[in-house]
Amino acid sequence: MTDQQQLDLRKDEVQAGTTTGLASPSVDVTKERQNSLWSDAWGELRRNPLFWIGAVLGVFFVLMALVPQVFARGADPRACDLANSQDLPSAQHWFGFDQQGCDYLANVVYGARNSLIIGVTAVLVILLLGVVVGAIAGYYGGIADGILARIADIFYALPLILGALVLLRVGPSTGIPIINSRGPGAVAIALALFGWMTAMRLVRSQVIAVKSSDYVAAARAMGASGRRILVRHILPNAVAPVLVYATITIGVIIAAEATLTYLGVGLQRPAISWGLQIAAGQASIRTAPHLVLFPSLILTLTVMAFVMMGDALRDALDPRQRA
Amino acid sequence: MGRYVARRLLLTIPVLLGASFLIFSMVYALPGDPIRALGGDRPLSPAVIAELRDRFHLNDPLYVQYWEYLKGLFQGDLGTDFRGRPVLDTIERTLPVTVQLALVAILFEAVIGLVAGVLAGIRRNSYFDNLVLVSTTLIVSIPILVLAFFAQLLFGLRLGWFPIAGTNDGLYSFVLPGLVLASGSLAYVARLTRTSLAENLRADYVRTARAKGLPNRTVIVRHTLRNSLIPVVTFIGADIGTLLGGAIVTETVFNLPGIGREVFNSIRSQEGAVVVGIVTLMVFFFIFFNLVVDVLYAVLDPRIRYD
Numbered sequence: 125m126t127d128q129q130q131l132d133l134r135k136d137e138v139q140a141g142t143t144t145g146l147a148s149p150s151v152d153v154t155k156e157r158q159n160s161l162w163s164d165a166w167g168e169l170r171r172n173p174l175f176w177i178g179a180v181l182g183v184f185f186v187l188m189a190l191v192p193q194v195f196a197r198g199a200d201p202r203a204c205d206l207a208n209s210q211d212l213p214s215a216q217h218w219f220g221f222d223q224q225g226c227d228y229l230a231n232v233v234y235g236a237r238n239s240l241i242i243g244v245t246a247v248l249v250i251l252l253l254g255v256v257v258g259a260i261a262g263y264y265g266g267i268a269d270g271i272l273a274r275i276a277d278i279f280y281a282l283p284l285i286l287g288a289l290v291l292l293r294v295g296p297s298t299g300i301p302i303i304n305s306r307g308p309g310a311v312a313i314a315l316a317l318f319g320w321m322t323a324m325r326l327v328r329s330q331v332i333a334v335k336s337s338d339y340v341a342a343a344r345a346m347g348a349s350g351r352r353i354l355v356r357h358i359l360p361n362a363v364a365p366v367l368v369y370a371t372i373t374i375g376v377i378i379a380a381e382a383t384l385t386y387l388g389v390g391l392q393r394p395a396i397s398w399g400l401q402i403a404a405g406q407a408s409i410r411t412a413p414h415l416v417l418f419p420s421l422i423l424t425l426t427v428m429a430f431v432m433m434g435d436a437l438r439d440a441l442d443p444r445q446r447a
Numbered sequence: 448m449g450r451y452v453a454r455r456l457l458l459t460i461p462v463l464l465g466a467s468f469l470i471f472s473m474v475y476a477l478p479g480d481p482i483r484a485l486g487g488d489r490p491l492s493p494a495v496i497a498e499l500r501d502r503f504h505l506n507d508p509l510y511v512q513y514w515e516y517l518k519g520l521f522q523g524d525l526g527t528d529f530r531g532r533p534v535l536d537t538i539e540r541t542l543p544v545t546v547q548l549a550l551v552a553i554l555f556e557a558v559i560g561l562v563a564g565v566l567a568g569i570r571r572n573s574y575f576d577n578l579v580l581v582s583t584t585l586i587v588s589i590p591i592l593v594l595a596f597f598a599q600l601l602f603g604l605r606l607g608w609f610p611i612a613g614t615n616d617g618l619y620s621f622v623l624p625g626l627v628l629a630s631g632s633l634a635y636v637a638r639l640t641r642t643s644l645a646e647n648l649r650a651d652y653v654r655t656a657r658a659k660g661l662p663n664r665t666v667i668v669r670h671t672l673r674n675s676l677i678p679v680v681t682f683i684g685a686d687i688g689t690l691l692g693g694a695i696v697t698e699t700v701f702n703l704p705g706i707g708r709e710v711f712n713s714i715r716s717q718e719g720a721v722v723v724g725i726v727t728l729m730v731f732f733f734i735f736f737n738l739v740v741d742v743l744y745a746v747l748d749p750r751i752r753y754d
Contacts, residue, residue: 134678135678135681174581174584274461274462274465275465277462277465278461278462278465278466278469279466279469281462281463281466281688281730281733281734282466282469282470282726282729282730283688283689283691283692283693283695283729283733284692285692285693285695285696286691286692286695286710286726286729287469287470289695289711289714290470290473290474290714290722290726291473293714293715293717294473294474375588379590379591379592382590382592383590383591383592383696386592387695387696387699387711388715389714402592402593402596406596409596409600410604413600416596416600420593420596420597423590423593424588424589424590424593425588427588427589427590428584428585428588431584431587431588432584432588435584
């Protein structure tokens with residue numbers, strides 16, 4: 125790797141909040157047994173309390189999205205009685221009632237599904253775009269790289285929220301399927317479309333860094349095709365940093381979705397979403413602060429679950445941490 | 448160095464054009480009719496509509512519209528909104544607010560982030576180090592939106608320390624929104640400084656510096672910090688774009704009349720010219736500061752030579 129490549133890789137790592145270990149390899153060759161990266165990482169993860177907090181929270185919210193009935197304590201989020209409007213939390217109804225007199229716990233619990241669907245879908249699209257575009261740009265280089273890198277620069281220069289905001293505002297009046305649906309799919313696609321660049325740069329730098337290594341040269345000498353080299357030899361190297369980035373990004377996307385929905389361009393009523401709940405609760409923040417408090421709290425905990433898992437994963441996969 | 452800067456400046460042109468065209472096509476591909484909406488309850492006469500459509504080039508194909516826009520742009524004319532107010536005036540009115548907000552945010556980010564990061568990095572695994580680790584995880588996880596509400600609720604309404612909306616108190620009214628806006632990046636700066644510093648403290652040149660008897664302060668400030676700051680500076684520079692994006696939310700919640708709130712309102716009311724103008728400006732800032740950072744890179748790290 126040249127100094128400039130190493131520098132680029134470092135910069136991409138900083139931007140993505142992850143590490144590849146390639147930018148500063150520190151394999152301890154004096155050690156007798158060389159564990160694999162993943163078994164070392166798992167050993168490290170197991171001892172990290174932050175990972176366990178994140179994992180437990182993550183599993184908790186995934187279950188909440190899958191079977192909200194279990195968590196709603198028997199209440200139906202759509203069964204409302206105006207007589208209960210804005211009632212404060214009680215032993216019977218832990219989160220109180222919202223403006224329409226709906227059980228708030230049930231509403232907040234049912235909100236998890238949309239957030240997680242959008243978070244996971246958007247990240248899957250980001251990974252798809254990032255890996256494909258990044259691998260092509262990095263491996264083939266030349267003009268293809270120049271064009272793809274410029275396109276990524278263009279998207280990169282637009283703030284995530286801003287790009288998604290414009291697209292979602294315009295979306296419903298266009299004829300493009302999914303984008304014009306005002307549903308979770310539209311939000312996920314909009315966020316992915318303006319958020320794939322970091323993954324792409326990460327994969328690209330990684331591919332460029334590994335491309336010139338001896339084992340790739342060996343594979344090429346043995347007659348392996350370009351695609352085979354990419355898929356079998358180069359991309360597996362990118363799995364670790366991309367995994368860290370993806371985990372954290374699920375959290376980032378969930379926060380962005382709540383923000384867009386709060387701003388009025390994301391999910392729309394009657395969908396159940398934390399962003400909508402925060403927006404509705406804002407009006408009565410002095411009289412019934414619990415209406416903003418609970419969705420905010422659960423939203424934050426969900427984001428935190430993914431950020432903590434990603435952080436722990438990064439620390440575990442970072443050879444620099446093991447001195 | 449001069450040639451490098453010139454080349455980078457040239458490279459910014461396609462990016463700037465591409466980004467503005469991207470936004471332009473999204474905004475102007477709108478099939479909705481802003482002219483008709485302008486009339487409100489009383490429909491405009493067909494002659495007026497035709498005249499207005501013609502003036503705003505709404506009947507031309509997209510690329511012609513964009514070309515017309517570019518021609519104006521190079522003459523310093525960003526066009527007018529549908530009420531005839533020049534977009535440039537709107538930007539002149541709102542930009543100072545956002546600049547103040549961003550400056551306050553960067554100040555918090557750099558000062559608090561660096562101090563926390565340095566203190567944690569010097570004494571790794573100490574109580575303070577763990578405190579920084581846990582609190583940064585917490586702060587990174589709180590969406591700006593949520594943080595803004597709780598800052599308003601706690602420091603504004605409960606304690607009454609800070610104003611929660613508007614800019615009536617001068618720079619003081621930017622403290623709370625600035626802190627909220629900076630929060631995520633602040634945590635990231637702290638972590639980056641910490642990791643970077645701790646890593647550099649293990650380097651050979653630090654051992655050499657210690658061995659020749661330099662006091663600890665000199666070793667850290669003169670030798671280690673300078674090297675550790677390189678990724679931090681990169682991050683802060685690249686982060687200005689993120690700050691502008693975050694300003695949309697912060698300014699809306701704190702009711703600050705800056706470009707963030709302006710662009711949000713314009714997106715809602717389909718004021719295409721204002722949206723494209725402000726977004727192009729944001730993109731320009733983003734590219735500009737990234738360039739500055741790359742040049743600073745060479746100043747900070749003597750190993751890097753661009754020519």
